[in-house]
Each structure stands twice: as structure tokens, then as C-alpha cells.
Amino acid sequence: MKYVSTRGARDLGSFSDVLLSGLAPDGGLAMPESIPTVTPAQLEAWRALSYADLAYEVMRPFITDIPEGDLRRLLRSTYTEEAFHSPEITPLTPLGDAGPDGGGLYLLELSNGPSLAFKDMAMQFLGQVFEYVLEARGERLNILGATSGDTGSAAEYAMLGKARVNVVMLSPHGRMSAFQQAQMFSLQDANIFNLAVEGVFDDCQDLVKAVNADADFKARYDIGAVNSINWARVLAQAVYYFKAYLALNLPAGQEADFSVPSGNFGNVFAGYLAKRMGLPIGQLLVASNENDVLHDFFSGGTYHVRPADRVAVTSSPSMDIGKASNFERYLYLIAGADAVQTRGWWDEVGQSRPVALNGTPHWDAVQASGFRSGRSTHADRLRTIRTVFDTYGRLIDPHTADGVLVGQAYRRPGVPMICLETALPAKFEETVQAAVGQTPDRPARFDGIEQAPKRFQVIPNDVQTLKDFIAANLTPREPA
Template identity: 95%
Template sequence: MKYVSTRGAALGSFSDVLLSGLAPDGGLAMPEVIPTVTPAQLEAWRALSYADLAYEVMRPFITDIPEGDLRTLLRNTYTEEAFHSPEITPLTPLGDSGLYLLELSNGPSLAFKDMAMQFLGQVFEYVLEARGERLNILGATSGDTGSAAEYAMLGKARVNVVMLSPHGRMSAFQQAQMFSLQEPNIFNLAVEGVFDDCQDLVKAVNADADFKARYDIGAVNSINWARVLAQAVYYFRAYLALNLPAGAEADFSVPSGNFGNVFAGYLAKSMGLPIGQLIVATNENDVLHDFFSGGTYHVRPADRVAVTSSPSMDIGKASNFERYLYLIAGSDAVQTRGWWDEVGQSRPVALSGTPHWDAVQASGFRSGRSTHEGRLRTIRAVFDTYGRLIDPHTADGILVGQGYQRPGVPMICLETALPAKFEETVQEAVGQTPGRPARFDGIEQAPKRFQVIPNDVQTLKDFIAANLTAREPA
């Protein structure tokens, strides 16, 4: 399998795009073709372990790693020890409501990002060792990506992590998870701005090809194709766990900010998984809802990104949306580049009334928007009715998903984090503090190691140059 950029460049193998992050032309990596799965294959996969299912789903996209090595990497990733459950991603019905909760937050950092990030830690180490190379990961986080990446890269001798987060915009637990890490290969930078500013800084560094090459800059954000691919696996797992008749549909509701998690669902659907609706559940930062409900995608500047009680979705520009537009355009890189040029100039991309809008409507996406009061009400209702505590992002997904339920069709709501990561909101909703794994007791009081920087690309480059080793000139 070879990869191409959404803007046209040839990118090489899976291992090549794994290490490169953003493509040289500014686009995102996509496979040249999307393999399809037959109903017979799906049935045969039903009894597989999570790691072996991951192999079957991912293998057609990863042809440059030997079969035995890939199986070993996946079996070392998806263990009961790491995810605290033999099922890895348990699927729990919420009574007889037709709603199901897909538990994705039992990993090391208590967020769904662990599902892909733990694999990245394994495969980065494997590929870098094989090539005799090092990698300096530069990432941006609105809360959960950072801790998931850092926990996955602990002790990786060939990897450093420089993680940008919006200063003062994460929960106390999220900040403590990241900033309390003292390992010498982990660097936390709190940017004076919002998540989109952090993401833009990452893209600006990646756009400087010479600097990127000199400092071996890579990515773990959802722009990294390996993350999207690994996340597609749990859509297959959840569907198979339902034991539906062949061809019967299931719907998924996905809390959405940067569009990576729900795009992984679209990848699974494109492969042939019988997904009916993919529900994009946004908070007050409803750029994606505006698009799927009205046909216009218009990014919001940092000063218009609201601070909400589901902060990991406080995003005004969904980076993975470019991948979706690329597929909607029939893999037309010229058209995709044109659209994204409009986005880059803060102009709206209006598809309503065009043939491309017909493709959007046929793709199965629906959307909705939540508010703080709606989140509190949903957390309270789920707790009172089913005895389950959920975090505010998961509440967004359940709230919006309920509005799109179809008779007789399961609605699977993706859990994004354990409620312990957002204690204040959960306390406000139900009047009690959620429990947390013992390994995180008192983490807010642990010593913290981070640096506050302005929203300035040169300051970031200066930090990288002062703290990381440059590649020797050829």
C-alpha cells in the first residue's frame, strides 16, 4: 500500500507517513485506495481477540512491516494489563434504551486517545530501531492527546515529545497528568492562546521543510494516519459485539472537535462496515455542526472559540476535515487543495447546492450541538437512570445521539474519557466527586515541569533548537 497527500504529493509507505506527520505539500496522508471487507470476513472476525482483529483491519494498510512483526506489535499493544479489561473496549448497553456505551477510556491516560497512541509508541520504536533513526514528536493538545502521547512515549529511547497545550484551558487533572511527568524526553509547553493556536504553531514548524528535517520532527496528533487507522478498529469491534444479523446497520454518535475520531468511523464505513449514521456531536464550538446541517464550513479565529465544560472539543478548525473533503471530492487533490486554500484564508467553503453536497448527504453524517446545561442534564440522567457516571464530552455524544435514534437500530455512543478527568463538571451535575484509579491519587499536588511560551513560531523553534539535537549535515 502506497500513500498520497490530500493535496497530491506521493508519500511512500506506511512507515514513511508514520514518521513524517504533515505531508511536504501541507496535506494529510491518505491511502491510494481503501480496501473493502466482505460480510464473510466480518463474520470470521467476530471471535478474534482485539489485537488479532486490529491486525485484520490494519494489515491491508500496513504492507511494509512483516506479518509476524505487526502481529507482535499489536499483541504487545492491546493487553489487559494496559487497558484493564480483557475486552479492551467493552460495549455496555444503557438499559433497554437502544443506546450503548463503547468504553474507550480504560488505558494509561484514561482517554480514548490511548487506543491509538499505545500502538504508536510500539510502532515508532520498531520503525526507528529498524532505520537507526530518532524522532522528535511535536504535537498540540486540547487536553487528552498530550497525556496519551506522553504516556505512550515514556522510556522510548529514540523519541522525544514536545507537546503544546493552551495555557489555562485544560482541567486541573489534565494539566497534572502532563505537567507532572519528569522524564527527560518529555517537554510540555503551555501556549498563551487556544488549541487552534497550538495546532497552527505545529503546522508552521512542519511547513519549514529544512527545520523539520534538521530536527527530525514528526507528529502524533490526529493528523498522523496511524492514529486514524488504529481508531477504526474499535468501530469494527463494537459492531461485531452486537451480534447483529448480516448486513444490519448500527449507528455511532461521536463527540467531535478535530474530526479524527469520527473520521476513523467513516474509514470503517468506507471499508464496508454496516454503519448507518455517523453522528457528529459538537459543543458550543459548532463549526462541524454548521457544515453538516447547512453545507458551509467556516473556521473560527481563536478569539471566537468558546471556553466550555467539554474543553477537549474547544476547537474552531478541524484539521482532519481535509481528509473527509478529499474523499467527498472523489480523491481529487486539486479540488481539495482549492477548498483548503479557502479555509487557510478564513473564507467559507460552501458546498450546499453543489454535486459535492449530494455526496456529503449520502455519506451518512448527521450532527448536533450541546450546551453546558445539556451536558449537566445528560450526566445527571445517565447516572440516575443507569448508575453510570460519564464525562462531559461523552455526555455531548449521548445527548446528540439520542436525537437521531432509529427504531430497532443500535446507537453506539463513544466514551472519550473517564469522569475523573473533569471532576468539577461531574460534581456540578450529580453532587459527588467521581472516583479515580489509585495511581492518580493526589496527582494535582505533584511537582510540575512545564514552560509558558507566547503564541509565536520563532519562540517555539528557538526552544526546539535549544533542547533537541539537530541532525548532522549530510
């Protein structure tokens, strides 16, 4: 399998090449030349597989440069009961019974990993495969990432102890929950660097892209990425859509719907990838908070980036994003893999101009893709958390509440609705306490983490300051 850029660059190399490179040289995102499909017979054969072996079947067509035995070993080392605290890895939990129509509301548990967020599902694999590829090539990698709350801790926990990897993680100063900040800033490992940027998540993301756009600097300091711009993240996340669907034991071809809290569009795009591969997904629901640029698009056909000063601070902060990077991958597929069209659209985005598809043939393709959307407010989240707790005895975090709210609004008779869990409630104690009047439990390993010594640095929203930090703290590549 070879990879291409959404903006036209053709041969980006193999999976291992795009794994280490992050953004394509032309600023686009890596995509496979083609998307392989699975048959109903294959799906049925996969039903009894362990999570790790299912991951192999889903991911193998995209990862042809790593020997079969090695890839199986990496996946089996990643998806263990010890790491994810469940033999199922991603348990599918019904909320109530299926009802007379056989539909049912389900919660897909994705937050039992090391950092208590769904990002662990892909990031733990990245930690394993980074180490494998770098060791094979005799190279090092300096990961530069941006986080709105959960990517950072998931990446840092995955890279702890990795001798060939350093992590420089940017986060919006003062815009994460106390637990999220403590998870990252309490890490004292020499290969972890936390930078709190005076701005919002989109500023952090733009700084990462600006450094990646400087090809000489990127090469000199071996800069890579773990944000969902990294194709490996999206591919690994597609696996749990297959796992959830197969856990339902539906008749061949019967659809299931998924509701996905979404800010940067990576998690829900992984679902779209699974659908394009042949998984019988009906609706893919994009659940937004008050920062509803994605809802604006899927409900009205216009995508307009929200500038930093208009990104609201909400009680589901990991979705406080005004520009969804992975949306470019979706536009690329909607355009029929037309990189020229995709570049034109994204140039409009880069110039803060709206991309309006309503009334065009491309809008027909959007509507046919199965995406629907909804938004929620702080009051909606509190009410949903309280209702789920009172009705089903289950505590959920505010992002998951966004997904449950939208999922309930779009339920169809006889069709299961699977709501993706985003994080454990312990990461957002203040909001959960406001909703149900009690503090959610947390794993014992995180007791008192907010009081632990913190190691981080505040920097302005300035690319040169970031480059100066990298140059002062990381070792450059030796000249050829």
C-alpha cells in the same frame, strides 16, 4: 500500499514513511491510494477474534511494509488487559435494555487505558510502532504535537521510556482541566517537554503546522507528529468501530449508528474510514459543543473556521476547537480523491473564507455519506450526565455527555445507537460534581496528582519562539 497527499503529492512512500513524517511536503495529509473493502463473510469470521488480532485484520491492508509476524507482535504487545484493564479492551456496555424495537443505546468504553482517554487506543500503538521503525532504521524522532487536553497525556504516557523519541507537546495555557494539566505537567522524564501556549488549541495546532511547513527545520530536527494528522492514529481508531459492531451480534448487513464527540474530526473520521471499508454503519453523528463549526457544516453545508478569539471556553474543553484538521481528509474523499479540488477548498479555509457546498453535487455526496450532527450547551451536559447517572447508574464525562445527547436525538427504531466514550469522569471532576453532587472515582495511581511537582514552560503564540526552544533542547541531525 502506497500513500498520497490530500493536496496532490503522489508517492509519500509506505506506512512507515508517513508514520514518521506527519504532514506531507505540500502541507496536505497522508491518505492511502485506495481503501480496501471487507466482505460480510470476512466480518463474520472476525467476530471471535481478540482485539489485537482484529486490529491486525483491519490494519494489515494499509501496513504492508512491516512483516506479518512483527505487526502481529506489535499489536499483541499494545492491546493487553494489563494496559486497558479489561480482556475486551473496549467493552460495549448497554445503557438500559434494547427495548421492544431491538434498537438499544450503548456506551463504547474507550477510556480504560493509561491516560484515561480514548486517545490511548491509538497512541499506545504509536508508541510500539515508532520504537520498532526507528530501531529498524537507526533513527530518532522528535514528536511535536498539540493538545486540547487528552492527546498530550496519551502521547506522553505512550512515549515514556522510548529511547529514540522525544515529545514536545503544546497545550493552550489555562484551558485544560486541573487533572489534564497535572497528568502532563507532572511528568519529569527527560524526553518529555510541555509548553503552555498563550492562546487556544487552534493556535497550538497552527504552530505545529508552521514548524512542519519549514522543510529544512523539520528535517534537521527530525520532527514528527502524533496528532490525528498522523494517519496511523486514524487507522488504529478505526478498529474499535469494527469491534463494537461485531460485539452486537447483528444479522449480516444490519446497520448500527454511532455518535461521536468531535472537535478535530479524527475520531469520527476513523468511523467513516470503517464505513468506507464496508462496515455496516448507518448514521455517523458528529456531537459538537458550543464550538459548533462541524455542526454548522453538516446541518447547513458551510464550513467556516472560527478564529481564536471566538473559540468558547466550555465544560467539554477537549472539543474547544475552531478548525478541524482531519476535515480535509473527509473533503478529499467527498471530492472523489480529487486533490486539486481539496487544495482549493483548504486554501479557502486558510484564508478564513467559508467553504460552501450546499446546493452542489459535493453536498449530495456529503448527505449520502451518513453524517448528521448536533450541538450541546453546558446546561445540556449537566442534565445529560445527571440523567444517565440517575437512569442507568453510570457516570460519564462531559464530552461523552455531548455524544449521548446527540445520539439520543437521532435514535432510529430497531437500530442500535453506540455512543463513544471520550474520557473517564475523573478527568473532569468539577463538571461531574456540579451535575450529580458527587466526585467521581479515580484510579489509585492518580490520587493527589494535582499536587505533584510540575515541569512545564509558558511561551507566547510565536513560531520563532517555538523553533528557538526546539533548537535549544533537542539535538539536530548530523549534516550529511
